[in-house]
Amino acid sequence: MVKIGLLGCGTIGSGVVELLERDSCRKNDLSIEKILVRNKDKHYNKPYGCKLTDSFNDIISSDVDIVVEVMGGIDPAYFYVKQSLLKGRHVVTANKDLIAKFGSELQNIARQNGVRLLFEASVGGGIPIIKPLKECLAANNITEIRGIVNGTTNYILSRMDSSGLDFETALKEAQQCGYAEANPEADILGLDAARKLAILSSIAFRISVNYEDIPVQGINNISADDISLARYLGCSVKLLALSRKTDHGIMARVAPVLLKNTDSLARVSDVYNAIVVKGDAVGDVLFFGRGAGKLPTASAVVGDIFDIVRHNMSSQGVEDCKLEDPAPVKLDTAGCKSDFLIRVKVNDRIEAMNIIAGLFSRFELIFPERAKLGRLIDQDQVIFVAHDIYETDIDKRIDLLGTADCIDNVLSILRVEGEA
Numbered sequence: 001m002v003k004i005g006l007l008g009c010g011t012i013g014s015g016v017v018e019l020l021e022r023d024s025c026r027k028n029d030l031s032i033e034k035i036l037v038r039n040k041d042k043h044y045n046k047p048y049g050c051k052l053t054d055s056f057n058d059i060i061s062s063d064v065d066i067v068v069e070v071m072g073g074i075d076p077a078y079f080y081v082k083q084s085l086l087k088g089r090h091v092v093t094a095n096k097d098l099i100a101k102f103g104s105e106l107q108n109i110a111r112q113n114g115v116r117l118l119f120e121a122s123v124g125g126g127i128p129i130i131k132p133l134k135e136c137l138a139a140n141n142i143t144e145i146r147g148i149v150n151g152t153t154n155y156i157l158s159r160m161d162s163s164g165l166d167f168e169t170a171l172k173e174a175q176q177c178g179y180a181e182a183n184p185e186a187d188i189l190g191l192d193a194a195r196k197l198a199i200l201s202s203i204a205f206r207i208s209v210n211y212e213d214i215p216v217q218g219i220n221n222i223s224a225d226d227i228s229l230a231r232y233l234g235c236s237v238k239l240l241a242l243s244r245k246t247d248h249g250i251m252a253r254v255a256p257v258l259l260k261n262t263d264s265l266a267r268v269s270d271v272y273n274a275i276v277v278k279g280d281a282v283g284d285v286l287f288f289g290r291g292a293g294k295l296p297t298a299s300a301v302v303g304d305i306f307d308i309v310r311h312n313m314s315s316q317g318v319e320d321c322k323l324e325d326p327a328p329v330k331l332d333t334a335g336c337k338s339d340f341l342i343r344v345k346v347n348d349r350i351e352a353m354n355i356i357a358g359l360f361s362r363f364e365l366i367f368p369e370r371a372k373l374g375r376l377i378d379q380d381q382v383i384f385v386a387h388d389i390y391e392t393d394i395d396k397r398i399d400l401l402g403t404a405d406c407i408d409n410v411l412s413i414l415r416v417e418g419e420a
């Protein structure tokens with residue numbers, strides 16, 4: 001009998017309990033011995049009530065073989081996971097914050113103690129991505145990762161687009177479905193996606209990427225006007241996590257972008273995630289599935305538990321994917337150019353166009369037909385796509401645009417991925 005100690009019994013934890021109670025899991029002789037929760041009273045009427053404890057000591061001093069950490073966050077998860085590895089327990093975690101920050105350190109501890117640390121659920125919810133990157137695509141030099149890796153923001157953007165919901169209502173729905181982080185700012189501001197991108201990039205490019213170095217822009221400033229303008233242009237707004245090998249290193253960023261509806265990622269809606277991995281041998285491979293939520297995430301967690309059981313609870317001869325030791329990797333944005341869709345509120349259209357022409361050598365004005373737009377965008381706006389702007393230059397030009405007397409306000413700036 002393989003004994004499991006579960007740390008946390010919220011959305012994902014209760015999903016893990018549910019899956020492990022299924023007959024197919026029972027046949028594998030897996031049993032949850034103890035469940036660590038903060039407040040036992042909250043779970044008093046649950047069938048697993050007798051397994052609850054509020055003390056980590058009860059778990060680590062028992063004879064559990066695998067510790068499953070689904071509490072999220074760094075504190076106290078880092079301490080608990082480290083102690084578990086030091087005490088010779090295998091660990092399965094869904095915690096991207098923990099893996100993005102301490103993954104390589106914890107992996108080294110696992111190795112030194114002859115146990116395994118698996119974290120498939122930390123990126124892409126139920127989508128198998130970590131193992132395929134390491135194993136199935138091992139023959140490739142991976143050159144690019146493009147993905148929608150945050151279910152909450154994808155859900156919000158999709159609901160704003162399909163049902164005209166406002167941001168707050170869509171966020172509330174995502175929270176009710178159990179997709180959002182305890183503090184949804186990590187989702188909304190793009191930090192959760194940056195952590196996941198750092199983990200994927202580290203595995204794919206075999207180079208340590210510090211998530212704090214990744215330039216991040218969230219969806220907090222995306223308005224209903226942006227969404228309907230995108231639709232008018234045959235595009236969708238998506239929070240895109242992108243990393244790519246360049247001549248000078250790695251470029252990485254997380255930002256809302258306009259994706260042409262013919263792009264496979266543009267059609268990814270609701271809580272679904274999708275990741276396109278580009279390998280030099282295989283070309284593009286698309287991974288797609290539910291990126292958050294109780295059972296999809298639990299599915300990845302339980303898959304890792306099975307992996308440990310399949311290898312007879314041993315780390316001998318098993319080569320798990322390695323997160324590289326932290327090294328100062330300078331992310332490269334210097335040589336990267338993008339197109340940007342820009343909306344400004346003006347008080348003098350002619351003068352504003354002169355300013356725009358002076359700041360952006362190649363640009364295209366957009367005059368949306370009101371009838372086709374589906375909502376009224378104020379007449380006093382100028383909308384244009386600026387082409388081929390160096391990433392390092394855009395802020396400076398937007399600042400200059402904002403200071404012109406004829407321009408009241410820069411309303412939005414959205415990167416355009418591919419041809420818009």
Ligand code: HSE
Pocket residue numbers: 122124125149150151152153179180181187192291292293
């Ligand atoms: N809050 C995360 C998301 C959960 O929405 O994608 C899954 O990591």
